[in-house]
Amino acid sequence: MNNAITTNIARFIALVLVQVLVLNHINFLGYINPYVYILFIILFPIKNNRLLFVFLAFLLGLTVDMFSDSGGIHAAASVTIAYIRPVVLKFSFGAIYEHQTVKFSNTDVGQRLTYFLIIILIHHLLLFSLEIFNISKIILILKKALFSSIFTLILCILITVLFSRKTK
Amino acid sequence: MQQIINFLIRNKTFLLFSLLFCISLIFTFQSHSYHKSKFINSANFLTGGVYESANNIGGYFGLKKENQILLEENNRLKSILFNTKTSETVVDTFIDSSLYDGNYILKAAQVVKNSYSLTNNYLTINKGKKDSIKEEFGVITSKGIVGILDKVSPNYGRVRSILNSNIGINAQLKKTNHFGILTWNGESPYIVQLIDLPKQAPVVVGDTIITGGLSTIFPKGIPIGTVTSFKTDETENYFEIDVELFNDMTNIGHVYIIENLDATEISNLNNLDE
Numbered sequence: 001m002n003n004a005i006t007t008n009i010a011r012f013i014a015l016v017l018v019q020v021l022v023l024n025h026i027n028f029l030g031y032i033n034p035y036v037y038i039l040f041i042i043l044f045p046i047k048n049n050r051l052l053f054v055f056l057a058f059l060l061g062l063t064v065d066m067f068s069d070s071g072g073i074h075a076a077a078s079v080t081i082a083y084i085r086p087v088v089l090k091f092s093f094g095a096i097y098e099h100q101t102v103k104f105s106n107t108d109v110g111q112r113l114t115y116f117l118i119i120i121l122i123h124h125l126l127l128f129s130l131e132i133f134n135i136s137k138i139i140l141i142l143k144k145a146l147f148s149s150i151f152t153l154i155l156c157i158l159i160t161v162l163f164s165r166k167t168k
Numbered sequence: 169m170q171q172i173i174n175f176l177i178r179n180k181t182f183l184l185f186s187l188l189f190c191i192s193l194i195f196t197f198q199s200h201s202y203h204k205s206k207f208i209n210s211a212n213f214l215t216g217g218v219y220e221s222a223n224n225i226g227g228y229f230g231l232k233k234e235n236q237i238l239l240e241e242n243n244r245l246k247s248i249l250f251n252t253k254t255s256e257t258v259v260d261t262f263i264d265s266s267l268y269d270g271n272y273i274l275k276a277a278q279v280v281k282n283s284y285s286l287t288n289n290y291l292t293i294n295k296g297k298k299d300s301i302k303e304e305f306g307v308i309t310s311k312g313i314v315g316i317l318d319k320v321s322p323n324y325g326r327v328r329s330i331l332n333s334n335i336g337i338n339a340q341l342k343k344t345n346h347f348g349i350l351t352w353n354g355e356s357p358y359i360v361q362l363i364d365l366p367k368q369a370p371v372v373v374g375d376t377i378i379t380g381g382l383s384t385i386f387p388k389g390i391p392i393g394t395v396t397s398f399k400t401d402e403t404e405n406y407f408e409i410d411v412e413l414f415n416d417m418t419n420i421g422h423v424y425i426i427e428n429l430d431a432t433e434i435s436n437l438n439n440l441d442e
Contacts (some may be wrong), residue, residue: 019217021218027284027418029174030285030356050181051184054181054188055184055187056190058192062195065192065195066210066214066215067218067281068283069289069290069292070199071195071197071287072191072193072195075188075192075195076193080185083185084306097289118374130196131287132354133200133287140354
């Protein structure tokens with residue numbers, strides 16, 4: 001149990017630092033940045049105290065906001081995906097989730113991909129709508145959300161593969 | 169009473185979620201208006217410190233480029249210095265703020281964080297209240313303007329970049345005194361927009377845009393950029409001009425902070441009849 005807490009604290013700090021010091025400055029093709037810090041929310045243990053989880057997501061978003069001077073957009077997007085995560089888990093993993101035995105390293109690749117994709121898409125859509133905050137620029141919002149989502153998805157999958165503890 | 173408590177307990181996650189979501193929305197809306205973003209900004213102890221230490225390492229990689237910029241500026245200043253004795257009218261340089269009667273104080277600072285891909289961009293600099301820096305001071309580089317300070321902590325300051333959709337800086341054509349407002353549409357970090365310029369102004373592509381003397385923040389004559397294209401707006405009375413910046417906003421190292429000693433006096437005078 002203690003081990004899980006330490007892992008998550010370390011993951012929180014490492015992801016925030018990587019996000020604000022490296023990933024916020026990539027600006028691929030001018031505006032595409034991955035937002036990999038939400039990996040903390042994606043990989044948070046399934047059996048958890050939901051109140052604590054939602055609050056931690058808020059804290060995570062707020063920290064990123066503080067570093068990138070963006071008001072509260074990351075906090076809003078993170079807290080939303082943390083709140084709706086059980087629904088997405090149920091949708092993408094189905095029966096296994098009902099028994100609360102999901103281990104991300106043991107799941108089917110397709111299921112995991114769906115789960116990542118839904119969470120990332122919702123987060124990015126909300127993030128860019130709040131950032132641009134102008135309905136007449138809806139094309140720009142969708143464009144930014146789509147391209148950044150692809151970038152984030154690829155990086156998230158690479159990181160999970162890289163740091164998975166499965167030894168063969 | 170019992171039912172209310174039961175309801176609260178049953179929906180505690182949703183209530184917490186709504187509360188946190190509303191708090192983040194409030195922060196977001198506050199950041200859209202001037203001077204309102206109180207807590208969440210990168211000019212505090214934690215974020216400033218992290219950015220400063222990262223910048224200490226990253227700074228070494230840009231030294232060559234920085235030296236080049238300094239050399240160019242020295243070169244330009246020297247050429248003004250040597251040429252003023254022979255010809256009083258230096259045509260090809262911008263109006264130097266040092267020619268004014270000491271109304272402006274300049275301080276050098278270093279950028280520790282820069283962003284340019286968002287809709288509302290900010291920079292963080294390593295000077296703050298301890299260096300007598302206040303809000304509403306202008307920030308420039310040797311090539312042109314960068315932004316306006318909008319938040320200071322004891323050691324750091326946050327600059328509202330000209331690449332911010334909420335900025336409006338008074339600007340004018342260099343050759344005439346027609347002035348307009350400098351804004352940004354959130355697209356290219358190299359192009360800003362000059363709006364509300366009267367249609368009577370003789371604009372041609374390639375004209376230089378400088379700051380106008382109407383604001384109390386910047387002195388008149390700081391270079392901004394050149395006109396790349398222009399068209400009339402919906403009312404057909406004003407021009408909308410695309411201005412290509414002299415500054416490369418994606419690469420800002422050293423900046424100067426301008427303090428206008430007469431700012432309060434001028435704004436008091438302007439507010440007399442309101």
